Amino acid sequence: MPANLPPQYFETEKKLKTAKTPQEKILILEELLSIVPKHKGTEKLQALLKTKISKLKSSAQKKASTARRSPIHLVEKSGAGQVVxxxxxxxxxxxxxxxxxxxxxxxxxxxxxxxxxxxxxxxYENIQIQLVDTPPITLDYMETWLPELIKGADGVLLILDLAESALFDSLMAVMMQLEEKRIKLVIVNKNIPEENRLFYKKALIVANKKDLVSKEKIDHLLKELSREKLETITISSLDQEALGELRKKIFFMLDIIRIYSKAPGKKATFDDPFTLKKGSTVSDFARTVHQDFAQKMKYARIWSEKKYQGQMVNRDHVLEDEDIIELHI
Ligand SMILES: Nc1nc2c(ncn2[C@@H]2O[C@H](COP(=O)(O)OP(=O)(O)O)[C@@H](O)[C@H]2O)c(=O)[nH]1
Ligand SMILES: [Mg+2]
Structure with missing residues (x-):
């Protein structure tokens, strides 16, 4: 067991033994994952927890399709990321x-x-990102399964109607409901604070229906919304240009890079990139391609739009979005 696990971890772990349903287990495992301090020494443990969660989720999903009552609403992830x-x-x-x-x-x-x-x-360009539509949240009601979906997601879009007269009451209701479930929405490009009591989720406010509101009113509302300390994008679902901007922001929210694999002597293919967390190295990429490659690889060559034309790099080299990598085993 890695060092430096807080006592809270072991207390929560005990609950696993008494958990009866897969859903309960998923919740506990997700809580454990949030408690584990994020550093090199706990990487294995984090990976183990994640595997357990995804196994439970996929078997829960399978069962859900045959179950007669109490549908399971956890949505199996697909694509380069899940945004709710x-x-x-x-x-x-x-x-x-x-x-x-x-x-x-x-x-x-x-x-x-x-x-x-x-x-x-x-x-989004050459990758697929999963969006999940959900039922509304009001002061009186939030579906019981929704907080768990949000906790497991890679990002949140908080959609608001600029033309709604009670816009700020509605916003407050959503924030209060989430807070009650210990979910805190945070700005996209900020490091998630090391605090275990809360579930931090990267979020973007999407101020929608700008076509229904005057420019002056929008400026006024945006000023008020800035108090939430979240990035806000103003759109209308009728405005293609704004929607393009939104797609881009959703991609950046995921904090991922796309890497193209190239075999020696062959051309790279650009239609189906590997996606990795930002900050990943050549070695991480090799492991994604094949479990054994991270150990077996001797060096790699790298190409990119601006910086590289086939230079040799070692396993610790940090990759950037759209790098082309040729692994030499
Ligand atoms: N004028 C305008 N109407 C919109 C826009 N986006 C959605 N709507 C309308 O708002 C209503 C509610 O939309 P819906 O997507 O069902 O909202 P939901 O309850 O949040 O899922 C529908 O009548 C939509 O056609 C927009 O950008 N401008
Ligand atoms: Mg709806």
Whole structure:
């Protein structure tokens, strides 16, 4: 067992023994993962916890399709990352998922049209990102499974309707509901604080329906929204340019890089990149390609748009988005 695990870890771990359902186990494992201090010494433990969680989730999903009651709403991850859209009723969550993914969630100009999590894939350049549409959050109601979905996601889009007269009450309701479940939304490009009591989630405020509001009103609302200390993007689901900007921000939110693999003497292919966490090294990439490669590789060659034309680099070299790598085993 790695050193420096806080006592809270062991207390939470005990709960695993008494957990009865896969869902309970997933919750406990996710809590454990949030408690583990994030450094090199705990990498193995973190990976182990993540594997257990994903195994439980996929078997829970399989069971859900045959179960007769109590549907399981945890959404199996797919693509380069999972981003959950949350917000008050009618703010445009389902419309956005539909437009960004060409999927078909229910849309209506009355609240509570969406009762379940609805995942769909958004194409961003040459990768796919999973967006998940969710039911509205109000002061009185939040689906019981929604906090767990958010805790497991890679990012959150908080969709607000600029034309709603009670915009700030609705925003406050969402924040309060999340806070009650110990979820704290934080700005995208900030390091997540080392604090175990809360579940920090990178989030972006998407101020929607700008087509319904005057420029002056928008400026005023954005000033007020800046108090949330989250990045805000103003869009309308009718405005293609703004939607393009939103896609880009969703990609940056995930903190990932795309790496193209190239075989010696062959051309790289650009249609199906490997995706890795920002800060990953050549060695991390090798491990992603094949479990054995990280150990077996001798060196790599690297190409990129601006910096490299086939230079040799060693395993510790830190990669950047869209680098092309040729592994030599
Ligand atoms: N004018 C305008 N209407 C929008 C926009 N986005 C969504 N809507 C409308 O707002 C209503 C609620 O949208 P919906 O996507 O169902 O909201 P949800 O409850 O958050 O999922 C629908 O009538 C949509 O057509 C927008 O950018 N501008
Ligand atoms: Mg909806």
């Amino acid at each position: 859209l949350v917000g008050p009723p009618n703010s445009g969550k389902s419309s956005l998922v539909k437009i960004l993914t060409n999927a078909n969630p229910e849309i209506g100009d009355y609240p509570f049209t969406t009762r379940q999590a609805y995942p769909a894939m958004m194409k």
